[in-house]
Amino acid sequence: MSTPRAENEGPAGWSVPVQVVRSPSGIEAWLIEDHTVPVVSLAFAFAGGAALDPPGQEGRATLLAALLTQGAGPHDTAAFASLLRERGVSLSFEAEREGLKGSLRTLAEEAEFASDMLALALAEPRFDAAAMERAKAQRLITLRREAEQPPTVAARRWWAEAFAGHPFSRPAGGTEDGVTAVDRDSLRAAREEQMRRGSLVVAAAGAIDSEALGRMIDRAFAASLADGLAPAVPDVPAPRPFGLTVVERDAPQAAGVFGHGAIAPEDPAWEAAQIANWILGGGGFSARLMTEIREKRGLTYGIGTSLLPFRGRGLVLGSVSTDNARFGETLAVLREEWRKIAADGPTADEVAAGKAFLTGxxxxxxxxxxxxxxxxxxxxxxxxxxxWLSGRLARLASVTVDEAREVARRLFDPEALSVVVAGRPAL
Amino acid sequence: MTEIDRRTLLAGLPAAAAALAATPAVATARIAKPVYGAETFRLANGLTGVVIPMRRAPVVAHMVWYRVGGADEPAGLSGMAHFLEHLMFKGTPNIGPGEFSRRIAREGGRDNAFTGHDFTAYFQQVAADRLELVMSLEADRMANILLDPKDIEPERQVILEERLQIIENNPRARFRERLAASFYLNHPYGRPIIGWEHEIRAIPREALLAFHRRFYGPGNAILVVQGDVTTERVATLAERTYGAVPASTRVERRRPQEPPHDGERRLILRDARVREASFARLYPAPHAHASIETADALEVLSHLLGSGPASLMWKALVDPGLAATVSAAYGGDSVDPSEFGLYVSPRPGVAPEKLEAALDDLISRVLQDGVAEAEVARAVRELIAQAAFARDSLMGGARTIGAALAVDLPLDHVEYWPSRISSVTAERVTEAARTVLRRDASLTGWLVPAEARA
Structure with missing residues (x-):
């Protein structure tokens, strides 16, 4: 067996060179060029997303995302889909809490065709009545199915409690009433408001050079978007700590969602926070929560935490499911581990393991x-x-044990830990 | 058939559909070429090795597939293959319980495992210079599993929690489980991979040990490595690591087979948690081992019936406002024959009998008139257009090839899939449809709200 990877060792001689490409019309894109496989992927996002859904129309951005690929220009839903599929092009959109994301994947030899289809979807979506009705029905069914599942119920309630009064309190996928209220005019308004050239960011990867990418991007975006910016989303506030909330549900197993505010992605200690989160809950079978709650006690199939980045705001958020009768024990161990890492910080060995994993x-x-x-x-x-990417290994490697301890104290706050449980937990 | 993961549920796609999702090439010239260009070797102790070169990043995916799954368990011990998969992480005389995954993470790698009805697979993704390490760790637990009783009991609790999470707490998953149990009259494909609760509770250590002894030898395993490495290097490292494991032979898999399905059957599952119904129709279907021609035709049939807005089910059910979503699934890459399935989510408020009548009407038309050449051509183009993307991921190829070899299909089955699919004709699809879509051999399932009728 070889020796364990040293903590400051990145993969030798390997880097991710990001090219900054400017298209002839002036749209900037980041590119990682790689000709291993003759495939090009484009990813792009418009600022705003579900946060721009007007009150009473929750789900508007998600419906917009669905409808953008359901017919455009002269092509109805089936024709548009067949044109893409027969030439191996995938195109999809998704609304997130603060952005409307899109992705396009194509063979390099079909890049121009793929760009033209994307431009058509952006510029001339049809929003046919039948497609609208169908998309709304699909969304309602999805929402009702999600409501069958305790983990989704708990997550929705967590965001509602933590961000009351801010658009983040609402589910990105919408509500039944909101989806029902959306019509063709509101989708047109959403497109008009959100899909602006000034709010667009673009990136690409694969078998394309910077010049060809510039042409591809102009074909897709230069004429299909109006100038200007999407309306600003209110700054994300610090989540409100709310202690423990139980949503009563008949289910054999209770689902918990837990977390609180965290340092922002702009904070210089962001990489150290990644390491601290890996140690407590992000590191799968290496994490303390998995070891204590699953491996030692058999209380759950899985428990984990993530560090979620938003502009100017971070969140540490986790989830767990345990048999109703044993949920109280899971929660007690969770709170104790949260307290311990905040008070004592990680060990030097844990920090070394976290750095080795994140760099390796x-x-x-x-x-x-x-x-x-x-x-x-x-x-x-x-x-x-x-x-940022090319400096990441060095930044991770430079984190000291003291810095990791310090960030653990800032990151984990047992007093603020806020928990929603869906089920009938014995607490 | 679904497979379940050590940590999370994977998409419940049949093996063939999973292969497709990863897979094709547009130009005719490309269709004739192998999809992955994989190379194979064999060790003296029986281990088969497959290597798929991919040089995008200095990393490798390392997988070991065992020719054993949930359908190989003795009756009464459902869930044992999956239980053993969990316990493979509990240590050997050389590595402590839970240390396996921690060691991989410490080396900058990720690892996991999953179990299907026909196979159990373990994998790691690591920097290419860590390949020998993961091979030696995997070879160690192939030969030296401990199964300490003090590790078994907490893991049994974990699996009972897993069952609650992925089945009992999810009405749609519970519906699919009960559907399979109703569909198969005699074959163990009807058993849940995770096992029935009362049987999970009863699996004894001795049975687990015997199961490992019987199935976990090099002669019953397939090693697949994809990434930044050559076949020569993998073969050398394999000799050094797996080569030390005592030889074993391939285990012949003889399971109880299905009798003819005579008589149309129906399962109605009422669930108080459910507000919107789900519909499923299953038909017994031959597999690739029985007839590769029929299996390919069924793959095309499933695509043209249920994939996307141009599909026949979409036109017959979604366009007129009866259904919100439709799909069809067929998995012919299996040890024994399995099923051809049609799935529908009705639009809210649509009467079940109305939806079912429209589907039956569509199927009657397909059987009577046959499928149109244009439909088949479209489906074939859509299917093979995906082949060019098959190599655009680290583990997709390893996964597709491993799943095929683990059910005793040859490597060429995967490599030349696009040229076979492109030769499927409308006559063959129509004939396959007439063979399989027989109402009097089918099971129709409805998941409905507790108070509703179906």
């Missing part, structure tokens, strides 16, 4: 063009600089 696994995030393009666009949504 870095290239695993760069193995498919769609994944690479999506990563790049996510960084642009956060306002990162193009060299």
């Amino acid at each position: 696994s870095f290239p695993l995030g760069f193995t498919s063009t769609a994944q690479i393009a999506s990563t790049l666009v996510g960084l642009r949504q956060l306002g990162r600089a193009p060299d």
